Structure formats: C-alpha cells, structure tokens
Amino acid sequence: MSDDVTSFDRWRVTAGAPAFSEWLRSSSEPDWTDVVTHPFAAAITRGEADMRHYLAQDFQFVDAFTALLGAAVASADSFEARVPIGRFLGLTVADTERGYFHRALAALGVNIAAPTPEPVTADFRALMDEARSSADYPLIIAVLCVAEWTYLGWASRAADPLPENFVHREWIELHEGPEFRAWVGFLRGELDRLGPGLPEAEQRRVLDVFRRATHLERRFFDMAAGASGQACP
Numbered sequence: 001m002s003d004d005v006t007s008f009d010r011w012r013v014t015a016g017a018p019a020f021s022e023w024l025r026s027s028s029e030p031d032w033t034d035v036v037t038h039p040f041a042a043a044i045t046r047g048e049a050d051m052r053h054y055l056a057q058d059f060q061f062v063d064a065f066t067a068l069l070g071a072a073v074a075s076a077d078s079f080e081a082r083v084p085i086g087r088f089l090g091l092t093v094a095d096t097e098r099g100y101f102h103r104a105l106a107a108l109g110v111n112i113a114a115p116t117p118e119p120v121t122a123d124f125r126a127l128m129d130e131a132r133s134s135a136d137y138p139l140i141i142a143v144l145c146v147a148e149w150t151y152l153g154w155a156s157r158a159a160d161p162l163p164e165n166f167v168h169r170e171w172i173e174l175h176e177g178p179e180f181r182a183w184v185g186f187l188r189g190e191l192d193r194l195g196p197g198l199p200e201a202e203q204r205r206v207l208d209v210f211r212r213a214t215h216l217e218r219r220f221f222d223m224a225a226g227a228s229g230q231a232c233p
C-alpha cells in the first residue's frame with residue numbers, strides 16, 4: 001500500500017463514524033465514486049446499456065466469485081458467520097442469479113460457452129483466486145464486500161419505474177432491495193467486527209486488496225462501456 005494512505009488507527013481518531021469498512025471505502029477514492037456513478041452503470045439503470053459483452057464477461061466473473069463465496073464459508077471463524085454466506089451462495093448466486101444469466105444471455109443471443117476473457121476479467125479472476133487461496137477470511141470478505149457494496153451503490157440510484165426490459169430490470173433488482181442491503185450490511189459488519197483487531201500490517205493487506213478490487217470494478221465497467229460504445233469520461 002502506498003504511504004499516502006492514513007492508517008486505520010490514525011483515521012479513526014478524527015472520523016465521525018469510525019467503521020473499518022468506511023476507512024476501506026474512503027481510502028479507495030476516487031475509484032469508488034467512479035464505479036457507483038459510472039456511465040455504463042447509469043445506462044443500465046435507464047435500460048439503455050448494451051448488456052451482451054458485459055454479461056458474457058460477467059458470467060466468467062461469477063464463476064470465480066462463487067468459488068470465493070465457498071472459500072468464505074470454509075474460512076469463516078464461526079458457524080453464525082458461515083450461515084449468511086452459505087445462504088447467499090445457495091439461494092441467490094447458484095439459483096436466482098444463475099437463472100438470470102441463462103435467460104438473459106439466451107434473450108440477447110449470446111453463446112453461454114465462455115468467450116475469451118477480457119484482460120480485466122482475467123485480472124479480476126486472478127485477484128479472487130489469490131484471495132481464495134489465501135484462505136484468509138478478512139481478505140476474502142474484503143473482495144466480496146467491494147463487489148457487492150459497489151453494486152448496491154449504482155443499483156440503488158435506479159429511479160422508478162425500473163426499465164421494462166427484464167435484462168436491465170432484474171439485474172438492478174438482484175443488486176438492490178432489503179435482502180441485498182442486509183447482505184451488504186453483513187459483509188461490512190464482518191469487516192467492522194474483525195478489522196480493528198488486526199495488526200496494522202494485516203489491516204494494510206486488507207486495504208490493498210479492497211483498493212485493487214475497487215479499481216478492477218472501475219475497469220470492468222470501462223471495458224463494458226468500450227464494447228458497447230457507451231462514452232467514458
């Protein structure tokens with residue numbers, strides 16, 4: 001991690017609400033705001049994004065993401081922590097979200113067979129594999145938290161009525177609503193529970209992974225926007 005970042009112990013003295021997850025998020029600017037306000041994400045909320053290349057690449061992201069959820073179940077420090085992760089893995093990712101991918105890719109005429117991964121897809125999969133292989137619960141939760149919290153960030157900006165096309169509407173609904181908010185709250189809560197007690201070197205490792213994941217989220221939307229001709233700032 002670069003020296004320009006304030007350590008959690010120094011940051012918490014002046015922060016109004018000194019949550020560890022908020023230290024991670026605010027130390028990941030400007031990428032964080034660039035992700036949640038990204039033109040491609042905004043185009044999804046308006047029902048205008050060309051989802052073909054984005055979803056084809058994201059189907060490969062979700063494969064590594066599912067494996068990472070499994071690693072989180074395995075590395076969690078208690079039964080009570082394993083349960084919400086296992087539930088989300090089984091009920092949402094392996095069921096609702098998987099069904100969405102199959103229907104959406106079919107409707108868009110995209111072959112479900114894995115296309116060549118874009119560089120950012122490969123980089124994101126490598127980061128998730130790195131976190132998974134570490135079997136380090138806070139590191140794993142950091143990557144999961146970025147993926148879910150940033151998605152809640154852009155999806156919660158969608159205005160009613162949601163787009164008519166199910167490809168956009170259901171993608172927004174998958175990343176918004178009370179259950180998804182509770183899931184993001186759980187992930188943040190795990191970082192807030194465990195982060196403050198970690199040695200400073202471990203806190204910096206968690207932040208390093210959190211920032212890398214946030215940067216990859218930005219690059220992923222840039223990739224999608226480039227493929228669809230959606231202008232990037």
Ligand SMILES: Cc1ncc(CN)c(N)n1
Nearest residue numbers: 058061147148151217220
């Ligand atoms: C790249 C990416 N980041 C996050 C998510 C939300 N699970 C996703 N589907 N794809």
